Amino acid sequence: MASREKDEISGIETTGHEWDGIKELNNPLPRWWLWTFYGCIAFALGYMIAYPAWPLVSGATPGLLGYSSRAEFVKEVDSAVSAQAAQREMVKTLPLEEIRNNADLLQFAVAGGRAAFRVNCIQCHGSGAAGGKGYPNLNDDDWLWGGTLEQIHTTLQHGIRFLADPDTRQSPMPAFGADEILTPEQINDVAEHVLSLSAQPFDAAAASRGSTVFAENCVACHGAAGEGLREFGGPRLSDPIALYAADKAAIVAQVTRPRHGVMPAWNTRLDEVTIKQLAIYVHSLGGGEMPVP
Amino acid sequence: MVELINTVETIDAVPHNSAARRVLYAARVKIHPKRASGYFRNLKWLVMAVTLGIYYLTPWLRWDRGAHAPDQAVLVDLAHRRFYFFFIEIWPQEFYYVAGLLIMAGIGLFLVTSTIGRAWCGYTCPQTVWTDLFLVVERWIEGDRNARIKLDAAPWSVGKAWKRLIKNILWLLIAVATGGAWIFYFADAPTLARQFVTFEAPAVAYFTVAVLTATTFVLAGYLREQVCTYMCPWPRIQAAMLDEDSLVVTYNDWRGEPRSRHRKKLQAAGETAGDCVDCNACVAVCPAGIDIRDGQQLECITCALCIDACDSVMEKVGLPKGLISYSTLKTYDAHKAGGLAVIGWRAFLRPRTFVYSAIWLAVGLAMFYSLLHRERLEVNVLNDRNPIYVRLSDGSIRNGFTVKILNMEQRPRSFVVSAEGLPGSSMTMTGGDGAPLREFTIEVEADKLRAIKVYVAVPPLLLEGEQVPFEFKVVEQASQTTAETRSIPAIFHAPPKETAP
Numbered sequence: 058m059a060s061r062e063k064d065e066i067s068g069i070e071t072t073g074h075e076w077d078g079i080k081e082l083n084n085p086l087p088r089w090w091l092w093t094f095y096g097c098i099a100f101a102l103g104y105m106i107a108y109p110a111w112p113l114v115s116g117a118t119p120g121l122l123g124y125s126s127r128a129e130f131v132k133e134v135d136s137a138v139s140a141q142a143a144q145r146e147m148v149k150t151l152p153l154e155e156i157r158n159n160a161d162l163l164q165f166a167v168a169g170g171r172a173a174f175r176v177n178c179i180q181c182h183g184s185g186a187a188g189g190k191g192y193p194n195l196n197d198d199d200w201l202w203g204g205t206l207e208q209i210h211t212t213l214q215h216g217i218r219f220l221a222d223p224d225t226r227q228s229p230m231p232a233f234g235a236d237e238i239l240t241p242e243q244i245n246d247v248a249e250h251v252l253s254l255s256a257q258p259f260d261a262a263a264a265s266r267g268s269t270v271f272a273e274n275c276v277a278c279h280g281a282a283g284e285g286l287r288e289f290g291g292p293r294l295s296d297p298i299a300l301y302a303a304d305k306a307a308i309v310a311q312v313t314r315p316r317h318g319v320m321p322a323w324n325t326r327l328d329e330v331t332i333k334q335l336a337i338y339v340h341s342l343g344g345g346e347m348p349v350p
Numbered sequence: 351m352v353e354l355i356n357t358v359e360t361i362d363a364v365p366h367n368s369a370a371r372r373v374l375y376a377a378r379v380k381i382h383p384k385r386a387s388g389y390f391r392n393l394k395w396l397v398m399a400v401t402l403g404i405y406y407l408t409p410w411l412r413w414d415r416g417a418h419a420p421d422q423a424v425l426v427d428l429a430h431r432r433f434y435f436f437f438i439e440i441w442p443q444e445f446y447y448v449a450g451l452l453i454m455a456g457i458g459l460f461l462v463t464s465t466i467g468r469a470w471c472g473y474t475c476p477q478t479v480w481t482d483l484f485l486v487v488e489r490w491i492e493g494d495r496n497a498r499i500k501l502d503a504a505p506w507s508v509g510k511a512w513k514r515l516i517k518n519i520l521w522l523l524i525a526v527a528t529g530g531a532w533i534f535y536f537a538d539a540p541t542l543a544r545q546f547v548t549f550e551a552p553a554v555a556y557f558t559v560a561v562l563t564a565t566t567f568v569l570a571g572y573l574r575e576q577v578c579t580y581m582c583p584w585p586r587i588q589a590a591m592l593d594e595d596s597l598v599v600t601y602n603d604w605r606g607e608p609r610s611r612h613r614k615k616l617q618a619a620g621e622t623a624g625d626c627v628d629c630n631a632c633v634a635v636c637p638a639g640i641d642i643r644d645g646q647q648l649e650c651i652t653c654a655l656c657i658d659a660c661d662s663v664m665e666k667v668g669l670p671k672g673l674i675s676y677s678t679l680k681t682y683d684a685h686k687a688g689g690l691a692v693i694g695w696r697a698f699l700r701p702r703t704f705v706y707s708a709i710w711l712a713v714g715l716a717m718f719y720s721l722l723h724r725e726r727l728e729v730n731v732l733n734d735r736n737p738i739y740v741r742l743s744d745g746s747i748r749n750g751f752t753v754k755i756l757n758m759e760q761r762p763r764s765f766v767v768s769a770e771g772l773p774g775s776s777m778t779m780t781g782g783d784g785a786p787l788r789e790f791t792i793e794v795e796a797d798k799l800r801a802i803k804v805y806v807a808v809p810p811l812l813l814e815g816e817q818v819p820f821e822f823k824v825v826e827q828a829s830q831t832t833a834e835t836r837s838i839p840a841i842f843h844a845p846p847k848e849t850a851p
Contacts, residue, residue, distance in 0.1 A: 157781070160781060163780075163781055167780070183736075184736060185734075185735075185736030185737045186737075187736065187737035187740070194737075194740065196737060196740040196748075196750075197740050197741060197742055197743065197748075198742050198743050199742075199743040293743065296743035296744070296745070297741055297743070297745050298741060298742075298743055341780045341781075341803065343740065343748060343750060343778070343780075343805040344740075344742075345784065346784065347783060347784045
């Protein structure tokens with residue numbers, strides 16, 4: 058190191074590195090920079106020991122603190138659930154009507170129900186619960202199986218045409234056309250009659266013939282004036298709301314070979330608190346009915 | 351190196367931060383400001399007492415707001431999204447009042463700077479006030495300028511270590527008190543103080559105190575004038591604020607030059623000599639480490655301590671005071687040209703001071719007016735978007751609305767909600783008994799927001815068009831003179847009319 062060279066102009070030592078006659082001055086890094094750098098190295102070493110760091114074949118080194126983001130998440134969910142413990146207990150034990158009459162519990166149930174609805178229900182009923190063709194709109198006041206809290210709750214628990222549940226709601230409409238119970242002419246006539254029930258334009262002669270067919274085959278479930286029968290899940294025909302469609306072709310198709318939607322029973326999939334919250338949420342969408350005193 | 355001229359001792363003070371000595375990349379040389387005494391020093395003591403008093407005591411003032419609100423006079427309640435200032439309560443959506451105050455502070459700073467110069471920097475800036483306070487402690491423990499220089503140069507000993515330890519502990523205590531006072535603005539002060547000492551306060555409180563303790567300790571104890579010179583943007587901005595009529599601390603070189611330590615001898619020899627006896631008293635007291643005799647400079651915070659120092663010297667040598675004085679560039683130039691000029695009140699009456707005052711007053715009066723007339727009831731209506739409308743089994747069309755009622759008064763109130771301008775409409779409300787109503791009454795707790803879900807149904811024959819404008823009317827149930835009323839426009843959405851075949 059005898060041949061230390063000093064730059065003439067700046068008076069600073071050179072490092073001895075030279076490129077095309079340009080020599081590098083030996084300006085060391087500022088101390089604070091260097092110590093920050095060493096500090097970072099020390100921190101990184103400590104971090105590797107304390108936290109998961111080295112990737113292994115399956116997983117990574119666990120680290121002394123045993124930290125994992127998954128465990129952190131579970132802990133946060135648990136603490137959120139336990140923070141709601143008192144309200145969840147009340148939802149679990151109190152009757153639905155009492156929950157609805159308590160402003161705080163109602164708010165809690167509607168918020169919880171909305172969250173559960175978004176996970177479990179929007180696939181069929183839509184994010185706004187407005188349904189679609191074959192999937193009931195839950196906002197309106199037309200209910201196939203009843204719109205009181207208890208009725209909605211029962212539907213949620215046991216589902217519709219969900220054969221794995223013995224208490225499921227059942228309403229098989231016969232395939233009048235496919236099974237040749239009615240002739241195509243009779244089906245045409247009865248469709249005209251159904252059009253007349255929901256105040257749509259219809260052929261009077263065919264409808265009058267159809268009314269006889271209706272009286273013989275349909276009133277048991279749909280009622281004499283097409284007002285529906287909720288005990289059997291018989292849809293109301295005398296309103297402008299239809300599960301599939303209300304035009305004549307759709308009515309003919311449904312009478313000929315009816316489609317039957319299925320809703321799963323949720324009592325095996327969701328806990329009781331969530332089901333009750335869902336019932337209250339759906340009831341709050343505007344079509345909820347009050348129990349008959 | 352102390353020599354005596356008459357009765358004045360010349361101080362071996364070096365203006366480390368003067369322009370001639372400022373070298374790029376040179377390490378900072380520590381400044382040891384000497385204690386000054388005089389008019390401006392006394393003024394600064396007073397300002398320090400008042401500003402520190404306001405800062406430390408304000409959170410402890412109480413203000414009765416009744417049962418529904420905290421009784422702390424000044425409180426930024428982040429958890430509940432409220433800001434309390436004596437008789438004023440501000441909701442987050444009224445934050446423009448704070449913005450207005452900031453605008454007033456900005457314009458006020460312009461006004462102050464354009465008239466009396468960097469008074470903010472020299473007297474009221476927290477950096478100046480706390481540095482001053484820390485210097486008091488330093489002087490008390492380590493002595494004044496010369497003793498401190500000697501102590502710095504002395505090798506480490508038990509005595510030196512002891513002094514340093516005591517000084518830093520006292521600084522740390524002040525710093526903790528400073529950081530500690532800050533958090534009391536954000537929570538009930540007595541409660542938080544109790545929680546803080548029993549280690550029950552939230553972690554963020556300890557964190558905030560720790561950060562502010564560190565910044566106070568480092569900025570006021572060790573960085574000092576470097577904060578003003580290198581970290582703060584204000585010295586740069588102020589250059590644009592000052593003009594030839596602004597007060598600045600000025601060395602009157604037309605009177606002082608040529609300076610000489612042997613003034614009397616020179617005069618006796620018939621040579622010209624200025625009033626400056628070159629005693630360096632102005633340099634020794636300067637907390638920024640500059641020489642005011644170099645003229646206007648960025649580093650000068652106009653603390654005016656050099657005026658005090660010079661005045662006491664002038665008194666001793668029997669010359670008129672004011673060799674260093676508050677002066678404007680205009681008066682300075684007039685004097686230099688040989689004229690006589692006095693800074694009169696006219697210096698303050700300039701177009702720009704009028705403009706600043708007018709803007710400042712306009713913002714202030716506008717805020718005051720709106721504060722007196724602001725609404726204490728706010729209603730927001732949100733249309734349901736999904737679904738936009740629902741057809742009911744009797745054919746009528748129903749829309750859902752979320753009506754949010756903000757009761758900003760400190761008392762519970764009840765309001766009657768109705769839909770106006772929709773013939774044949776009826777309403778139902780979530781949580782109600784489902785019976786259709788023309789209007790309903792809503793109770794809203796004091797200082798709370800209540801959101802209600804309202805369903806409005808209209809028979810199809812009475813609907814004209816796909817979008818029917820109407821109004822939600824919210825009327826307070828109170829005597830007619832005091833009742834607040836809001837009409838909020840809303841749109842009723844209906845499906846397209848089916849064309850008759």
